[in-house]
Amino acid sequence: MRSSSAACIDALQTPCENALMKTMENTNIPADALADLEYALHLQLTGQRDPTFEKRIGEQTEKIRQEVLARHGVLNVAVDLIREGRDEE
DSSP, rough: OOTSSOOOSSOOOOOOOOOOOOOOOOSSSSHHHHHHHHHHHHHHHTTTOOOOHHHHHHHHHHHHHHHHHHHHHOOHEEEEEEEEHTTTT
């Protein structure tokens, strides 16, 4: 049995901050989008529906879809991705 005064290699004797492993805040996601995501997850987990929320998110999604379509045209990448996944060309 080890005495309490023996050196411990499993843990530091005094707590310290590990700057390399410190959790960083992700500022890339707007706060309102993160709040919507959390609310959507809450609805999904509880089996609830919120028609007003669903309508608003649907409208935002359609607006983004139209913007991408206007900027890039039709993006038909599914076949290429499936072939790439199968290593076909």
